[in-house]
Amino acid sequence: MEKFKSGLNIISQTSPLGFKYGEDCFGPEIENRKLKDIRKSLMDINCDGPDIVYSIAMDVGKKEHYQKLKEQHLLFGIVTYAKGKLGKEPIRSQGHIHKKSTYGQGWSTPEVYQIWSGKAVIYMQEYADDNPGKCYAVFAEVGDIIIVPPEWAHATISADVETPLTFGAWCDLEYGFEYDKIRAHNGLAWFPLILDTGELTWVGNDNYEKSTLIIKSPNNYDEFGIEEKKSIYKQYEENNDLFLFVPKPYLKKEIWRNFIP
Numbered sequence: 001m002e003k004f005k006s007g008l009n010i011i012s013q014t015s016p017l018g019f020k021y022g023e024d025c026f027g028p029e030i031e032n033r034k035l036k037d038i039r040k041s042l043m044d045i046n047c048d049g050p051d052i053v054y055s056i057a058m059d060v061g062k063k064e065h066y067q068k069l070k071e072q073h074l075l076f077g078i079v080t081y082a083k084g085k086l087g088k089e090p091i092r093s094q095g096h097i098h099k100k101s102t103y104g105q106g107w108s109t110p111e112v113y114q115i116w117s118g119k120a121v122i123y124m125q126e127y128a129d130d131n132p133g134k135c136y137a138v139f140a141e142v143g144d145i146i147i148v149p150p151e152w153a154h155a156t157i158s159a160d161v162e163t164p165l166t167f168g169a170w171c172d173l174e175y176g177f178e179y180d181k182i183r184a185h186n187g188l189a190w191f192p193l194i195l196d197t198g199e200l201t202w203v204g205n206d207n208y209e210k211s212t213l214i215i216k217s218p219n220n221y222d223e224f225g226i227e228e229k230k231s232i233y234k235q236y237e238e239n240n241d242l243f244l245f246v247p248k249p250y251l252k253k254e255i256w257r258n259f260i261p
C-alpha cells in the first residue's frame with residue numbers, strides 16, 4: 001500500500017520503536033510509554049503485552065519552521081505504537097485531558113490528529129466525571145484527520161493488531177496532560193476489546209454512570225478550513241495561521257459548544 005505523504009522527512013521505526021529524523025527536520029529524543037505506566041487505565045490492569053506500548057516525539061518539524069512554530073506557540077507531535085495486544089485489549093494510549101493553558105486564556109487546548117499508518121480509533125468523552133457526557137469512538141484510516149475538542153478526555157486506540165499505528169498531531173507548545181480523574185475511574189467510560197476475529201468491541205466501565213457510545217467516522221472540518229486527507233503539516237506550510245486555534249482555542253469558541261468529532 002502506498003505510504004502516506006506526511007509532509008515530513010521523518011520515518012517511524014518498529015525496533016526499537018521510535019523515529020528517524022531526516023536532515024531537514026528537528027525532533028527530540030523519544031519518550032517511551034511503558035505498559036507499567038498505563039496499567040491504571042486498562043480494563044485488565046494485570047494484562048500481558050509489549051513492554052514499550054508507544055513512543056512519543058513531541059515538537060518535531062522542518063528546521064526552516066522551527067522559529068515560526070515557537071512564535072505561534074504551536075507544536076507538532078508524532079506517536080508510533082507497538083503492534084499486538086494488551087491481553088484482550090488493543091494497543092492504546094492511557095487517556096488524558098489537556099491541561100488549561102495560560103497562553104490560551106485559561107482554555108484547555110484541542111488536538112488535531114492525522115493517521116500516518118495503521119488503523120485508529122480516537123476515543124473521546126466530554127468529561128471524566130461520573131457522568132462522562134457524550135462518548136464517541138471515531139474510526140480513522142490513513143490520511144484521516146480527527147479533532148479532539150478542549151477539555152475532552154481522550155485516548156488513541158490501534159484498531160489493527162497487525163499494523164503499527166502512527167499518527168501526527170498539532171498540539172499546544174506548552175502541552176500538559178491530566179490523568180487523575182481518568183485513573184480515579186480506572187480508565188475512560190468505554191473499554192475497547194479485541195475479538196478473536198480481530199474486530200473491536202466495546203464494554204462500559206462500571207465506574208461511570210451509564211452512557212451511550214456513538215461509533216462514527218471523522219467529520220469533515222470545513223469550518224476550520226482544513227482539507228480532508230491532505231497532510232496537516234503541508235497544510236500548515238501553505239497557511240501558517242491554519243492551526244492557530246490549537247494554542248488559542250477561544251478563536252473557535254462557537255464551534256466547540258456543540259462539537260461533533
Ligand SMILES: O=P(O)(O)OC[C@H]1O[C@](O)(CO)[C@@H](O)[C@@H]1O
Nearest residue numbers: 033056077093094095096156177
Ligand atoms: O497520555 P500519554 O500516555 O501521556 O500520551 C501522550 C501522547 O498522547 C497524545 O496526546 C495523543 O493522544 C500525544 O500527542 C501525546 O504525546
